[in-house]
Amino acid sequence: MDDIEALRDFSRFYTQRLGLLGQSYLGSGLGVTEVRVLWELAFGAQGSAREIAERLGLDEGYLSRLLAGFEKKGWIVRAPDPEDARRRLLRLTGEGKALAASHDKASRAAVGGFLGQMSPDARALLGDGLARVKQAFNPPEACELKDLAPGDAGWIVERHGLLYARDEGYDATFEALVAEIMADFLRSHDPARESGWIAWGGGRRLGSVFCVSRGEETAQLRLFFLEPEARGLGLGRMMLDACLTFARDKGYRELVLWTHESHAAACRLYDKAGFERIGRRAAQEFGQDTVIIDYRIDL
Amino acid sequence: MDDIEALRDFSRFYTQRLGLLGQSYLGSGLGVTEVRVLWELAFGAQGSAREIAERLGLDEGYLSRLLAGFEKKGWIVRAPDPEDARRRLLRLTGEGKALAASHDKASRAAVGGFLGQMSPDARALLGDGLARVKQAFNPPEACELKDLAPGDAGWIVERHGLLYARDEGYDATFEALVAEIMADFLRSHDPARESGWIAWGGGRRLGSVFCVSRGEETAQLRLFFLEPEARGLGLGRMMLDACLTFARDKGYRELVLWTHESHAAACRLYDKAGFERIGRRAAQEFGQDTVIIDYRIDL
DNA sequence: GGATAATAGTTGACGGCGGCAAGTGACTGG
DNA sequence: CCAGTCACTTGCCGCCGTCAACTATTATCC
Numbered sequence: 001m002d003d004i005e006a007l008r009d010f011s012r013f014y015t016q017r018l019g020l021l022g023q024s025y026l027g028s029g030l031g032v033t034e035v036r037v038l039w040e041l042a043f044g045a046q047g048s049a050r051e052i053a054e055r056l057g058l059d060e061g062y063l064s065r066l067l068a069g070f071e072k073k074g075w076i077v078r079a080p081d082p083e084d085a086r087r088r089l090l091r092l093t094g095e096g097k098a099l100a101a102s103h104d105k106a107s108r109a110a111v112g113g114f115l116g117q118m119s120p121d122a123r124a125l126l127g128d129g130l131a132r133v134k135q136a137f138n139p140p141e142a143c144e145l146k147d148l149a150p151g152d153a154g155w156i157v158e159r160h161g162l163l164y165a166r167d168e169g170y171d172a173t174f175e176a177l178v179a180e181i182m183a184d185f186l187r188s189h190d191p192a193r194e195s196g197w198i199a200w201g202g203g204r205r206l207g208s209v210f211c212v213s214r215g216e217e218t219a220q221l222r223l224f225f226l227e228p229e230a231r232g233l234g235l236g237r238m239m240l241d242a243c244l245t246f247a248r249d250k251g252y253r254e255l256v257l258w259t260h261e262s263h264a265a266a267c268r269l270y271d272k273a274g275f276e277r278i279g280r281r282a283a284q285e286f287g288q289d290t291v292i293i294d295y296r297i298d299l
Numbered sequence: 300m301d302d303i304e305a306l307r308d309f310s311r312f313y314t315q316r317l318g319l320l321g322q323s324y325l326g327s328g329l330g331v332t333e334v335r336v337l338w339e340l341a342f343g344a345q346g347s348a349r350e351i352a353e354r355l356g357l358d359e360g361y362l363s364r365l366l367a368g369f370e371k372k373g374w375i376v377r378a379p380d381p382e383d384a385r386r387r388l389l390r391l392t393g394e395g396k397a398l399a400a401s402h403d404k405a406s407r408a409a410v411g412g413f414l415g416q417m418s419p420d421a422r423a424l425l426g427d428g429l430a431r432v433k434q435a436f437n438p439p440e441a442c443e444l445k446d447l448a449p450g451d452a453g454w455i456v457e458r459h460g461l462l463y464a465r466d467e468g469y470d471a472t473f474e475a476l477v478a479e480i481m482a483d484f485l486r487s488h489d490p491a492r493e494s495g496w497i498a499w500g501g502g503r504r505l506g507s508v509f510c511v512s513r514g515e516e517t518a519q520l521r522l523f524f525l526e527p528e529a530r531g532l533g534l535g536r537m538m539l540d541a542c543l544t545f546a547r548d549k550g551y552r553e554l555v556l557w558t559h560e561s562h563a564a565a566c567r568l569y570d571k572a573g574f575e576r577i578g579r580r581a582a583q584e585f586g587q588d589t590v591i592i593d594y595r596i597d598l
Numbered sequence: 599g600g601a602t603a604a605t606a607g608t609t610g611a612c613g614g615c616g617g618c619a620a621g622t623g624a625c626t627g628g
Numbered sequence: 629c630c631a632g633t634c635a636c637t638t639g640c641c642g643c644c645g646t647c648a649a650c651t652a653t654t655a656t657c658c
Contacts, residue, residue, distance in 0.1 A: 007413075061616085065616095134428075153460060165449030165450070172449065179478040229424060357645080361646075384653055386605090
């Protein structure tokens with residue numbers, strides 16, 4: 001099954017199994033669209049009817065009627081806009097807010113009941129899948145660095161192994177090297193002077209960075225990685241800064257690292273952050289000819 | 300954001316961004332429901348109107364009218380069922396089949412165009428996410444064993460690290476041990492007499508199993524793992540059999556393995572497969588008191 | 599075997615969803 | 629000041645889908 005077929009299949013599956021869920025207009029006597037509009041009024045960005053219609057993909061005429069109905073029921077007031085007499089400012093009344101809140105609560109309960117029937121494993125799998133689908137369309141804006149948790153080290157090995165094989169043609173010995181580095185780190189790193197982090201964003205691991213000791217005064221940055229979809233968004237810079245801050249706090253005087261010349265984006269990042277290139281050496285590693293660049297920076 | 304909120308959020312997102320896609324009734328002049336019915340007639344299991352109504356969640360009366368329309372347009376014929384005069388056998392005409400096929404093609408093209416705008420990375424992420432969501436509801440029925448590919452070793456480390464920490468309370472040294480085992484295997488296993496496999500099902504990795512040498516005549520089974528959602532479906536037995544077959548083919552005379560007594564399901568599997576318990580020893584490992592069972596079987 | 603219930607399907611009535619297009623008053627740019 | 633645009637409204641209408649009544653057939657139970 002190719003990915004076109006996979007998406008079509010999922011779409012059929014979704015409309016059958018999950019379609020009813022999100023709206024969960026059950027019991028409220030409200031239609032699906034009414035609920036969506038109400039939700040937009042209550043929790044979405046403030047805006048004119050025009051904007052709401054656009055956001056929800058509704059016909060303006062239809063929305064106008066819906067809003068008239070809302071007003072008649074006392075859920076909203078439509079006051080003339082002093083700045084533009086064509087527009088009308090939409091505002092929920094107390095009653096409207098209460099309705100939105102109660103509906104929100106009911107919907108939460110319905111979804112909770114649905115999830116409650118699933119096993120914890122299936123729920124975890126579902127959450128994981130949803131996060132991925134969503135990120136495929138909305139790149140993450142921010143990420144948070146967290147200390148290594150169980151499974152993180154393996155994830156680092158996997159992503160390094162897969163992406164360096166795909167993008168650089170490295171063979172399996174590279175994945176083995178990363179696995180060994182991680183095994184060493186897990187077993188015998190010095191928590192007082194060394195640390196590793198996973199960048200989390202949108203419910204998913206997006207990258208990794210490690211700061212380890214190369215002597216009393218020298219720290220080394222290793223295993224700096226970002227998922228391809230998360231590159232070019234400034235997350236790398238944030239991770240690098242976090243690592244520099246850690247190294248300074250721990251009393252190191254300089255930080256070194258090496259990377260491959262072919263990683264243009266990474267090299268640009270280090271150059272811009274004030275690192276200086278202190279070496280350039282050719283090497284044959286992992287079944288490929290590579291050029292390694294050594295960097296350092298004063299802390 | 301907890302998982303209830305995540306699902307609600309996804310649902311909103313889906314109706315906005317992807318809702319139109321699946322149906323893709325664009326241009327055909329057909330309504331969403333008509334397309335679904337047509338699809339069911341063309342590609343779904345054969346059945347009465349009643350069954351189709353049930354499968355698609357439609358009102359019988361409404362469906363009856365739809366089918367009458369289809370017949371009038373020459374897409375289907377409704378012949379009386381010789382076995383049950385209440386029923387009518389539904390069959391697509393040549394014209395109906397052609398319509399379904401052309402619509403299927405158009406829909407494929409529409410989805411393809413949509414996916415074509417995405418980056419390959421995003422597409423991969425999407426496919427991965429969809430597979431997970433779907434498996435959260437439909438457990439995989441079958442799996443296929445594949446040789447180790449880039450990233451697989453890391454995945455094994457991750458899953459062992461995460462699940463043994465969660466279920467058994469093991470500390471990080473367990474993940475380190477698995478990482479080291481994988482590093483050794485990748486670097487220096489004997490491809491002629493040793494192998495490792497990943498079980499794939501539903502577009503996802505579901506488990507792992509390895510067969511390695513412990514001398515000329517003795518093979519060892521290691522890193523036997525199945526995702527929790529994929530347990531109890533007979534996949535484990537299939538993987539075990541594949542490993543036994545491999546060991547026999549390579550000329551080993553016996554296969555040994557050890558596991559923890561707390562893995563009731565795994566122990567049952569080995570017992571049922573004809574393994575004999577040759578040892579039972581207490582050990583303190585990975586921050587926990589454990590009981591290890593040694594197994595062996597003649598090949 | 600006959601009353602009764604269940605099943606497959608049809609039909610009419612009806613309400614709500616939502617698209618389309620014409621219309622109204624207000625703003626904007628030349 | 630006039631044409632064009634914009635935010636919104638309104639009337640019209642078709643489609644989607646529900647409900648309930650109805651027919652014809654089959655299954656069930658005593």
